[in-house]
Amino acid sequence: MHLQISSTQNKTVKRLIQLQEKSRNRKKEGVFLVEGLRELQLAIKGNYQFQSLYYCEDLISFEKLEALNISVKEIFQLSLEVYQKIAYRGSTEGVMAIAQTKNHDLGDLTFQQKNPLLLIAEAPEKPGNIGAILRTADAAKVDAVLIANPKTDLYNPNIIRSSVGCVFTNQIATGSTREIIDFLKEKKINFYAATLQNANVYTKEDFTKPTAIVVGTEADGLSELWREEATQNIYIPMQGEIDSMNVSVAAGILIYEVKRQRGFLLINNE
Structure with missing residues (x-):
């Protein structure tokens, strides 16, 4: 069962927005937000590790979501209003995930x-x-x-x-x-x-x-x-x-x- 979020005031929504907008938050948590099917597919191929997945069923089919074959601890279903509040891109595909940053030494x-x-x-x-x-x-x-x-x-x-x-x-x-x-x-x-x-x-x-x-x-x-x-x-x-x-x-x-x-x-x- 996927957790549902329909309020833009939800604390998870606020966290996602902070991760989109503030480098300080990304560095502090050691995570960042990946948005879009192609980007997620490339991050998976690049062996990035993921914490959680967020999707809007108004924008993406469950078949496409399953085809990602992404390993996460939690999956959240967002309302269209909530997803559009978080999304960085104007044209969006309805899916994003929190990924762990890598060391670039x-x-x-x-x-x-x-x-x-x-x-x-x-x-x-x-x-x-x-x-x-x-x-x-x-x-x-x-x-x-x-x-x-x-x-x-x-x-x-x-x-x-x-x-x-x-x-x-x-x-x-x-x-x-x-x-x-x-x-x-x-x-x-x-x-x-x-x-x-x-x-x-x-x-x-x-x-x-x-x-x-x-x-x-x-x-x-x-x-x-x-x-x-x-x-x-x-x-x-x-x-x-x-x-x-x-x-x-x-x-x-x-x-x-x-x-x-x-x-x-x-x-x-x-």
Whole structure:
């Protein structure tokens, strides 16, 4: 039997809203809210653990709910009014769950191949950009995404939404710039900083060895540590009036050059 909630003043409803809106609450409880069928399916595939499931039978069929095959301690049936009060997205599928956050320590990273490809973003702040970077990383199947000096909670609902669930499909670690540089050097991974200073055109570099591509924010670029300690600084030539592009677009161009050099495009065109 599923527990029913029909009042927006219910304490469970208030808790769910707090988890949607406040990073402090997510960090304190070590949980976050996953909303939508696709996102839940990807979180399940990413081996996330769940506490409870919430659904609205006006919006989702019981067959679709059962097909999730999600393991939870409790299931709650919400009225349409309650569900719409909690839901972050305007177009919603009628299902959400509380999931436990993961640790994203550098020491937990594992690589399945000898020449891994990493994508590193320093101090990204806009959830939309972070989500787009994670989508690019998933599309190119990079081995890990590293976020240096993070400024935004990884489980921000806008990151989950804008990444279309790719926050669950990527291996992600966080740390300070210094910690990540030391990690790369210890693992003997070449790292290429996207910057205009003392840089070569990105197509001139050899990315067939263990490689990390490092991008900064459009406003501030990369910090001095990256520029000074990188294996090589690289830049993308531009013909217009400005000297920078959206960070996720730049990351995509550079990551796919690495994939091209490693034969990815040839393999997929055969």
